Amino acid sequence: MEDVFSDVDEIPENLNIQPYMFEPPVQINNDHIAQESSGESDYEVRGNDQLDRRANTIWYECGSCEVMETTMECTCCAEFPLVDQIRESSELECITEHETFRDNCLNARVLEVSLHEYIQRERPLDDNEPINEVYRHIAYRRFVLWIWHCLGRGNRKVLPACVVTAIRRTFPSENYIGFRESHLAS
Numbered sequence: 001m002e003d004v005f006s007d008v009d010e011i012p013e014n015l016n017i018q019p020y021m022f023e024p025p026v027q028i029n030n031d032h033i034a035q036e037s038s039g040e041s042d043y044e045v046r047g048n049d050q051l052d053r054r055a056n057t058i059w060y061e062c063g064s065c066e067v068m069e070t071t072m073e074c075t076c077c078a079e080f081p082l083v084d085q086i087r088e089s090s091e092l093e094c095i096t097e098h099e100t101f102r103d104n105c106l107n108a109r110v111l112e113v114s115l116h117e118y119i120q121r122e123r124p125l126d127d128n129e130p131i132n133e134v135y136r137h138i139a140y141r142r143f144v145l146w147i148w149h150c151l152g153r154g155n156r157k158v159l160p161a162c163v164v165t166a167i168r169r170t171f172p173s174e175n176y177i178g179f180r181e182s183h184l185a186s
Helices: 083-088 099-103 110-123 131-148 163-171
Strands: none
Touching: 083 099, 083 131, 099 110, 099 131, 110 131, 131 163
């Protein structure tokens, strides 16, 4: 359509205009990985870097994440809508800077109180059980409780890499176990 019409009367009546005919075509990328088989997810993948997450750090926005063992675990706090909402409303770069996170997930005295509750509910600790591993487990549970308000068998959440990194730095050990799917999940 190279004709330029200067007046409405000059526009031909048989002009065949289709919706979106002047829009650029969509480019489909077949390399995109589905987030979960059910199509639902606790986080949004921004961009198409899902395949490269273990090879680079372009996926994190907060500046506190580290590359984790699996692609699934390589998620930033900005990718979880509930976490991102708390982070942005507090005007923080990373959820690990939030006072509630530091007080409830990194404070050994708070975790010690939760430890007693954990022992009553789960089982007594072995004398040889490394306390940092137990504190990490409790800290992860406290983070889930703070953000999602529920815990339970088969209700596991992948945590942001920055959260896992901060907890691991506070309660280090030689061995770490990454995220594992629940055997109770259907």
